[in-house]
Amino acid sequence: MPERYIGRFAPSPTGPLHFGSLLAAVASYLDARASGGLWLVRMEDIDPPREVAGAADTILRQLEAHGLQWDRQVLFQSERQPAYAAIVDDWLSRDMAYCCACSRKDVRAMGGIYDGRCRHRHIAREGNAVRVWVPPNTSIRFDDLFQGRQWQVLDSEVGDFIIRRRDGLFAYQLAAAADDLHQGITHVIRGSDLLDSTPRQIFLLRLLGANAPVYGHIPVAVNPGGQKLSKQTLALSIDHRDPARNLLQALAWLGVPVEPALAGAGPGDILEGARQLWSPRCVPVSLSRPAPSGWA
Ligand code: GLU
Numbered sequence: 675m676p677e678r679y680i681g682r683f684a685p686s687p688t689g690p691l692h693f694g695s696l697l698a699a700v701a702s703y704l705d706a707r708a709s710g711g712l713w714l715v716r717m718e719d720i721d722p723p724r725e726v727a728g729a730a731d732t733i734l735r736q737l738e739a740h741g742l743q744w745d746r747q748v749l750f751q752s753e754r755q756p757a758y759a760a761i762v763d764d765w766l767s768r769d770m771a772y773c774c775a776c777s778r779k780d781v782r783a784m785g786g787i788y789d790g791r792c793r794h795r796h797i798a799r800e801g802n803a804v805r806v807w808v809p810p811n812t813s814i815r816f817d818d819l820f821q822g823r824q825w826q827v828l829d830s831e832v833g834d835f836i837i838r839r840r841d842g843l844f845a846y847q848l849a850a851a852a853d854d855l856h857q858g859i860t861h862v863i864r865g866s867d868l869l870d871s872t873p874r875q876i877f878l879l880r881l882l883g884a885n886a887p888v889y890g891h892i893p894v895a896v897n898p899g900g901q902k903l904s905k906q907t908l909a910l911s912i913d914h915r916d917p918a919r920n921l922l923q924a925l926a927w928l929g930v931p932v933e934p935a936l937a938g939a940g941p942g943d944i945l946e947g948a949r950q951l952w953s954p955r956c957v958p959v960s961l962s963r964p965a966p967s968g969w970a
Contacts, residue, residue: 679711681861683737683744684850686718687729691736692909693924693969694865694895694902700924701892702863703742703945704952705819714857715744719752720849739914740921741941749857751849758844758852761882762804762837770881771806771837773797788833804838806848806878814873819890819954821866821961826873835874847871851878859887866891866961867902893960895927897970902962910969917941921948923966929956 683699685691691699706713715737717730734748765771774792781788793807812828826832837848854862854875862872869891876886894902903909912920921944925932936947964970 677860679706679709679860680714680858681706681711681863682714682716682854682857682859683742684716684718684853684864685733686721686724687726687733688721688724689726689729689905690732690911692903692905692911693920693965694904694909696736696740696912696920696924697892697895697927698864699737699740699742700921700948701890701928701957702861704930704949705861705863705890705954707945707949708952709861711861712745713742714746714749714859716749716853716857717751718846718849719750720844720846722843736912736914739941740912740917741945749853751853754849754853754856755844757856758838758849761848761852762844765806765837765881766799766804769807771804772834773799773802774805774834774836775802787830788835790834793834801840803836803840805834806837806881808832808834808877812877814876816872816876816886816889818869818872819863819888820893820957820959821869821891822959824869824872826870828873828877832874837878847874848878851875851882854887855879855882855884861888861890863890863892865894865902867894869961890954892928892957893963895965895969896962897965900962903965903970907970909965918944921945923969927963927966929958931956 681702683702703713772793775797808829810829815825817823837845872889879886897907901907925948930948930951932948936944
Protein backbone atom coordinates (compact mmCIF):
# COMPACT_ATOMS: atom_id res chain seq x y z
CA MET A 675 0.00 0.00 0.00
CA PRO A 676 1.45 3.43 -0.84
CA GLU A 677 2.29 5.47 2.23
CA ARG A 678 -0.13 8.18 3.22
CA TYR A 679 0.64 11.70 2.05
CA ILE A 680 1.87 13.91 4.91
CA GLY A 681 2.60 17.52 4.00
CA ARG A 682 3.60 20.49 6.10
CA PHE A 683 3.83 24.25 6.32
CA ALA A 684 6.85 25.39 8.34
CA PRO A 685 6.81 29.13 9.06
CA SER A 686 9.49 30.92 11.07
CA PRO A 687 7.89 33.18 13.69
CA THR A 688 9.82 36.26 12.61
CA GLY A 689 6.61 38.19 11.88
CA PRO A 690 3.01 37.70 10.77
CA LEU A 691 2.13 35.96 7.50
CA HIS A 692 2.43 38.11 4.38
CA PHE A 693 1.21 37.35 0.87
CA GLY A 694 4.32 35.27 0.09
CA SER A 695 3.97 33.03 3.12
CA LEU A 696 0.22 32.68 2.52
CA LEU A 697 1.06 31.28 -0.95
CA ALA A 698 3.28 28.57 0.57
CA ALA A 699 0.59 27.75 3.13
CA VAL A 700 -2.17 27.52 0.51
CA ALA A 701 -0.12 25.52 -2.01
CA SER A 702 1.08 23.00 0.61
CA TYR A 703 -2.44 22.73 2.04
CA LEU A 704 -4.10 22.13 -1.36
CA ASP A 705 -1.50 19.62 -2.51
CA ALA A 706 -2.01 17.64 0.71
CA ARG A 707 -5.80 17.82 0.73
CA ALA A 708 -6.10 17.04 -2.99
CA SER A 709 -4.22 13.79 -2.25
CA GLY A 710 -6.38 12.98 0.77
CA GLY A 711 -3.33 13.64 2.94
CA LEU A 712 -2.54 15.19 6.28
CA TRP A 713 -1.30 18.77 6.52
CA LEU A 714 0.89 19.62 9.51
CA VAL A 715 2.12 22.95 10.80
CA ARG A 716 5.62 23.19 12.22
CA MET A 717 6.77 26.36 13.93
CA GLU A 718 10.45 26.85 13.12
CA ASP A 719 11.37 28.77 16.26
CA ILE A 720 15.07 27.88 16.39
CA ASP A 721 16.56 31.36 16.03
CA PRO A 722 15.41 33.48 19.00
CA PRO A 723 17.37 36.61 17.97
CA ARG A 724 15.30 36.80 14.75
CA GLU A 725 11.95 35.99 16.34
CA VAL A 726 9.19 38.43 17.26
CA ALA A 727 7.21 37.91 20.46
CA GLY A 728 3.66 36.77 19.69
CA ALA A 729 4.35 36.03 15.99
CA ALA A 730 3.83 32.26 16.33
CA ASP A 731 0.40 32.82 17.81
CA THR A 732 -0.49 35.43 15.19
CA ILE A 733 0.48 33.04 12.38
CA LEU A 734 -1.70 30.26 13.81
CA ARG A 735 -4.68 32.68 14.16
CA GLN A 736 -4.13 33.86 10.58
CA LEU A 737 -4.13 30.27 9.27
CA GLU A 738 -7.34 29.53 11.18
CA ALA A 739 -9.03 32.67 9.88
CA HIS A 740 -8.24 31.50 6.34
CA GLY A 741 -9.75 28.06 6.94
CA LEU A 742 -6.29 26.46 6.76
CA GLN A 743 -6.92 23.91 9.49
CA TRP A 744 -3.97 21.69 10.29
CA ASP A 745 -3.87 18.11 11.55
CA ARG A 746 -2.24 16.91 14.77
CA GLN A 747 -0.52 19.27 17.19
CA VAL A 748 1.71 22.06 15.99
CA LEU A 749 5.35 21.00 16.39
CA PHE A 750 7.55 23.71 17.91
CA GLN A 751 11.19 23.24 16.97
CA SER A 752 12.27 24.94 20.21
CA GLU A 753 11.07 21.75 21.93
CA ARG A 754 13.18 19.53 19.70
CA GLN A 755 16.60 20.76 20.80
CA PRO A 756 17.57 17.49 22.57
CA ALA A 757 16.87 15.53 19.37
CA TYR A 758 19.06 17.85 17.27
CA ALA A 759 21.80 17.72 19.91
CA ALA A 760 21.72 13.91 19.88
CA ILE A 761 22.20 13.86 16.09
CA VAL A 762 25.13 16.29 16.25
CA ASP A 763 26.77 14.32 19.09
CA ASP A 764 26.35 11.08 17.20
CA TRP A 765 27.88 12.46 14.01
CA LEU A 766 30.77 14.07 15.93
CA SER A 767 31.51 10.77 17.64
CA ARG A 768 31.55 8.98 14.29
CA ASP A 769 33.70 11.61 12.52
CA MET A 770 30.85 12.49 10.19
CA ALA A 771 30.98 16.04 11.57
CA TYR A 772 33.67 18.21 13.15
CA CYS A 773 34.10 21.47 15.02
CA CYS A 774 35.26 24.43 13.00
CA ALA A 775 36.78 27.71 14.16
CA CYS A 776 36.76 29.50 10.79
CA SER A 777 34.94 32.80 10.47
CA ARG A 778 32.69 33.90 7.60
CA LYS A 779 35.55 36.09 6.46
CA ASP A 780 37.82 33.02 6.33
CA VAL A 781 35.24 31.20 4.22
CA ARG A 782 34.88 34.19 1.87
CA ALA A 783 38.64 34.13 1.43
CA MET A 784 38.33 30.47 0.36
CA GLY A 785 35.99 31.60 -2.43
CA GLY A 786 32.81 30.95 -0.44
CA ILE A 787 33.08 27.16 -0.35
CA TYR A 788 34.52 25.73 2.82
CA ASP A 789 37.71 23.80 2.08
CA GLY A 790 37.59 21.43 5.05
CA ARG A 791 40.67 22.81 6.79
CA CYS A 792 39.33 22.14 10.32
CA ARG A 793 38.50 18.49 9.59
CA HIS A 794 41.55 17.12 11.36
CA ARG A 795 42.31 19.98 13.72
CA HIS A 796 40.44 18.70 16.79
CA ILE A 797 38.93 22.10 17.49
CA ALA A 798 37.19 22.58 20.87
CA ARG A 799 33.40 22.51 20.84
CA GLU A 800 32.85 25.52 23.03
CA GLY A 801 32.34 28.68 20.99
CA ASN A 802 32.83 26.95 17.65
CA ALA A 803 30.54 25.79 14.88
CA VAL A 804 29.93 22.17 13.86
CA ARG A 805 30.12 21.22 10.19
CA VAL A 806 28.95 18.05 8.55
CA TRP A 807 31.49 16.37 6.32
CA VAL A 808 30.37 16.09 2.69
CA PRO A 809 32.36 13.30 0.97
CA PRO A 810 33.76 13.75 -2.56
CA ASN A 811 31.34 13.16 -5.45
CA THR A 812 28.20 13.72 -3.39
CA SER A 813 25.88 14.36 -6.27
CA ILE A 814 22.24 15.00 -5.37
CA ARG A 815 19.47 14.86 -7.90
CA PHE A 816 15.74 15.26 -7.48
CA ASP A 817 12.68 15.96 -9.58
CA ASP A 818 10.88 19.03 -8.33
CA LEU A 819 7.11 18.99 -8.76
CA PHE A 820 7.09 22.53 -10.13
CA GLN A 821 10.65 23.29 -11.27
CA GLY A 822 11.63 20.00 -12.92
CA ARG A 823 14.89 18.11 -12.53
CA GLN A 824 17.45 19.59 -10.13
CA TRP A 825 21.03 18.54 -9.63
CA GLN A 826 23.78 19.69 -7.32
CA VAL A 827 27.26 18.34 -6.62
CA LEU A 828 27.23 19.11 -2.95
CA ASP A 829 30.93 18.78 -2.12
CA SER A 830 32.11 21.12 -4.87
CA GLU A 831 29.13 23.53 -4.97
CA VAL A 832 28.43 23.85 -1.23
CA GLY A 833 31.17 22.05 0.73
CA ASP A 834 31.02 20.91 4.36
CA PHE A 835 28.21 22.99 5.87
CA ILE A 836 27.23 24.18 9.33
CA ILE A 837 24.73 22.14 11.32
CA ARG A 838 25.29 23.89 14.65
CA ARG A 839 26.31 27.50 14.80
CA ARG A 840 29.10 28.88 16.98
CA ASP A 841 26.45 30.49 19.23
CA GLY A 842 25.10 26.99 19.91
CA LEU A 843 21.93 27.37 17.81
CA PHE A 844 21.10 24.54 15.44
CA ALA A 845 21.11 25.32 11.74
CA TYR A 846 17.87 25.43 9.77
CA GLN A 847 19.12 22.67 7.42
CA LEU A 848 19.59 20.21 10.28
CA ALA A 849 16.36 21.04 12.08
CA ALA A 850 14.31 20.89 8.87
CA ALA A 851 15.74 17.53 7.77
CA ALA A 852 15.49 16.02 11.27
CA ASP A 853 11.86 17.08 11.62
CA ASP A 854 10.76 16.13 8.12
CA LEU A 855 11.93 12.65 9.13
CA HIS A 856 10.49 12.84 12.65
CA GLN A 857 7.07 13.89 11.33
CA GLY A 858 7.05 11.36 8.49
CA ILE A 859 6.74 14.11 5.88
CA THR A 860 6.27 12.68 2.38
CA HIS A 861 5.82 15.97 0.48
CA VAL A 862 7.50 19.34 1.02
CA ILE A 863 5.82 22.21 -0.83
CA ARG A 864 7.45 25.61 -0.22
CA GLY A 865 8.90 28.69 -1.92
CA SER A 866 11.64 28.54 -4.55
CA ASP A 867 13.94 30.55 -2.26
CA LEU A 868 14.57 27.22 -0.52
CA LEU A 869 15.33 25.28 -3.70
CA ASP A 870 19.08 25.43 -3.14
CA SER A 871 18.70 24.19 0.46
CA THR A 872 17.05 21.00 -0.73
CA PRO A 873 20.19 19.04 -1.75
CA ARG A 874 21.65 19.72 1.73
CA GLN A 875 18.47 18.44 3.35
CA ILE A 876 18.38 15.35 1.14
CA PHE A 877 22.01 14.68 2.09
CA LEU A 878 21.25 15.01 5.83
CA LEU A 879 18.24 12.72 5.46
CA ARG A 880 20.51 10.14 3.83
CA LEU A 881 22.89 10.37 6.78
CA LEU A 882 19.89 9.78 9.02
CA GLY A 883 19.12 6.67 7.00
CA ALA A 884 15.96 8.06 5.41
CA ASN A 885 14.64 8.56 1.91
CA ALA A 886 13.94 12.07 0.75
CA PRO A 887 10.34 13.26 0.50
CA VAL A 888 8.92 14.64 -2.75
CA TYR A 889 9.79 18.33 -3.11
CA GLY A 890 7.90 21.08 -4.89
CA HIS A 891 9.09 24.69 -4.92
CA ILE A 892 6.51 27.24 -5.99
CA PRO A 893 7.61 30.59 -7.41
CA VAL A 894 8.16 33.31 -4.80
CA ALA A 895 6.21 36.56 -4.90
CA VAL A 896 8.47 39.55 -5.45
CA ASN A 897 8.05 43.32 -5.11
CA PRO A 898 8.57 45.73 -8.03
CA GLY A 899 12.29 45.79 -7.15
CA GLY A 900 12.44 42.01 -7.69
CA GLN A 901 12.94 41.23 -4.00
CA LYS A 902 11.14 38.36 -2.31
CA LEU A 903 8.39 39.64 -0.01
CA SER A 904 9.68 39.43 3.54
CA LYS A 905 9.83 41.28 6.77
CA GLN A 906 13.02 42.95 5.54
CA THR A 907 11.24 44.33 2.44
CA LEU A 908 8.40 45.51 4.72
CA ALA A 909 5.82 43.18 3.16
CA LEU A 910 2.33 43.84 4.48
CA SER A 911 0.85 41.44 6.99
CA ILE A 912 -2.16 39.45 5.77
CA ASP A 913 -5.28 41.18 7.03
CA HIS A 914 -7.37 38.43 8.54
CA ARG A 915 -10.55 40.51 8.39
CA ASP A 916 -10.93 39.62 4.72
CA PRO A 917 -9.65 36.05 4.38
CA ALA A 918 -11.83 35.23 1.35
CA ARG A 919 -10.31 38.05 -0.66
CA ASN A 920 -6.78 37.02 0.36
CA LEU A 921 -7.45 33.41 -0.61
CA LEU A 922 -8.91 34.34 -4.01
CA GLN A 923 -5.86 36.48 -4.73
CA ALA A 924 -3.49 33.71 -3.64
CA LEU A 925 -5.34 31.14 -5.78
CA ALA A 926 -5.35 33.40 -8.84
CA TRP A 927 -1.60 33.96 -8.36
CA LEU A 928 -1.03 30.20 -8.09
CA GLY A 929 -2.97 29.69 -11.34
CA VAL A 930 -5.85 27.73 -9.78
CA PRO A 931 -8.87 28.42 -12.01
CA VAL A 932 -11.39 29.08 -9.22
CA GLU A 933 -14.81 29.87 -10.55
CA PRO A 934 -16.21 33.39 -10.39
CA ALA A 935 -19.12 31.69 -8.56
CA LEU A 936 -16.85 31.40 -5.51
CA ALA A 937 -16.46 35.16 -5.38
CA GLY A 938 -18.93 35.64 -2.51
CA ALA A 939 -18.06 32.40 -0.69
CA GLY A 940 -16.34 31.96 2.68
CA PRO A 941 -12.83 30.55 3.16
CA GLY A 942 -14.02 26.96 3.69
CA ASP A 943 -15.96 26.82 0.40
CA ILE A 944 -13.20 28.58 -1.49
CA LEU A 945 -10.60 26.08 -0.27
CA GLU A 946 -12.87 23.15 -1.06
CA GLY A 947 -13.49 24.48 -4.59
CA ALA A 948 -9.76 25.00 -5.03
CA ARG A 949 -8.96 21.54 -3.68
CA GLN A 950 -11.04 19.97 -6.42
CA LEU A 951 -9.28 21.99 -9.11
CA TRP A 952 -5.75 21.80 -7.74
CA SER A 953 -2.93 20.28 -9.73
CA PRO A 954 0.77 21.21 -9.52
CA ARG A 955 0.42 21.86 -13.26
CA CYS A 956 -1.74 24.93 -12.51
CA VAL A 957 1.29 26.78 -11.17
CA PRO A 958 3.32 28.69 -13.79
CA VAL A 959 6.86 27.31 -14.04
CA SER A 960 9.02 30.14 -12.78
CA LEU A 961 11.23 30.91 -9.79
CA SER A 962 9.51 34.21 -9.03
CA ARG A 963 6.52 36.29 -10.07
CA PRO A 964 5.40 39.79 -9.11
CA ALA A 965 3.05 40.02 -6.15
CA PRO A 966 -0.36 41.54 -6.92
CA SER A 967 -0.45 45.28 -6.42
CA GLY A 968 -1.16 46.26 -2.85
CA TRP A 969 0.89 43.45 -1.31
CA ALA A 970 4.47 44.39 -2.04
N1 GLU B 1 10.92 28.22 8.09
C1 GLU B 1 11.28 28.42 6.71
C2 GLU B 1 10.81 29.77 6.25
O1 GLU B 1 9.89 30.32 6.83
C3 GLU B 1 10.64 27.42 5.78
C4 GLU B 1 11.20 26.11 5.95
C5 GLU B 1 10.70 25.01 5.04
O2 GLU B 1 9.59 25.08 4.50
O3 GLU B 1 11.45 24.06 4.92
O4 GLU B 1 11.36 30.28 5.29
